[in-house]
Amino acid sequence: MNTRKRSANLQMVTKLLVITVGMFAFGYALIPIYKHVCEALGINILTISERQVPGNGAVGKLPTNTQVDTTRTITVEFDANARGPWDFKPEIRSLQVHPGELATVMYEFQNIQNRAMAAQAIPSYAPRQAAPHFVKMECFCFNQYELQPGEKKEWPVAFVIDPRLPKDVTTITLSYTFFEVGGKVPAAPTAALQQPVAGGAS
Numbered sequence: 001m002n003t004r005k006r007s008a009n010l011q012m013v014t015k016l017l018v019i020t021v022g023m024f025a026f027g028y029a030l031i032p033i034y035k036h037v038c039e040a041l042g043i044n045i046l047t048i049s050e051r052q053v054p055g056n057g058a059v060g061k062l063p064t065n066t067q068v069d070t071t072r073t074i075t076v077e078f079d080a081n082a083r084g085p086w087d088f089k090p091e092i093r094s095l096q097v098h099p100g101e102l103a104t105v106m107y108e109f110q111n112i113q114n115r116a117m118a119a120q121a122i123p124s125y126a127p128r129q130a131a132p133h134f135v136k137m138e139c140f141c142f143n144q145y146e147l148q149p150g151e152k153k154e155w156p157v158a159f160v161i162d163p164r165l166p167k168d169v170t171t172i173t174l175s176y177t178f179f180e181v182g183g184k185v186p187a188a189p190t191a192a193l194q195q196p197v198a199g200g201a202s
Contacts, residue, residue, distance in 0.1 A: 068100040069163045076161070078105055079175035086111050086119075088178045091154075099163040106154050107140065109178065111147035118181040120144045126173040133162035134172060144181050 074097055078090035087110040097103045111117055121141040125131040140155035147153060161172070 067163070068098050070098050072099055072163075072167075073097070074099060074161050074165070074169070075171045076103070076105075076159075077171065077173040078107075079173055080107065081175065081177040083177055083179040084117075084119075085113055086117075086178070088176075097161060099161045099165055102137070102158065102160050104138075104156050104158045106156055107176065108152070108154050109145075109147070110152040111149060114149050116146060116148050118144055118146045119178055120181055121176040121178045124175045124177070126175070127169060129166060130169055130172045133165040133169075134174065135160045135162055141176065 075094055076097060077094045078092065080088045080090055082088040087108070089108055091106040091108060095103060095105060109119075120143070123136075123139070123141050125134055136157065136159050138156055138158040140157070145153065157174070159174075
């Protein structure tokens with residue numbers, strides 16, 4: 001009798017283990033299955049990371065309407081502020097883009113000191129209501145960087161202007177303040193954004 005019970009219990013445990021393993025396998029298989037279904041139906045929702053960084057505007061998430069609005073042209077001005085003995089500037093001062101159009105601009109940085117340093121950038125926008133509509137797909141402001149004495153770097157900013165940007169906004173200024181990590185973190189620049197960008201980086 002005991003042998004029969006043990007045999008029955010063993011069979012039940014085996015069945016439960018098989019069911020458990022099957023459930024885990026099915027759970028892992030759902031992701032690629034879902035991805036293939038989305039691709040087959042033309043739904044592309046798994047290819048974009050939806051990072052949100054407080055105070056950085058929209059980050060890494062494409063606007064709901066990803067079609068390019070060729071009826072509007074937005075002038076994007078680029079500004080750079082260096083809080084320390086180093087060179088920091090955008091490669092171009094302004095760029096005209098259509099809402100929904102992906103654009104990329106490079107920023108140049110050089111550590112002109114005779115020591116290594118770690119630094120990070122703080123972005124700000126003008127006018128302020130443009131910030132939620134300035135979608136950065138790639139930005140050096142996400143990370144801290146260490147540069148050796150005399151080292152020079154170029155970093156990209158890839159962005160899309162959300163087509164839902166208010167119609168009265170025709171110019172956006174993207175400003176970065178680059179500061180050394182470990183020192184006092186400066187407030188985001190505001191006074192410099194009240195007038196158009198002109199000349200070199202301050």
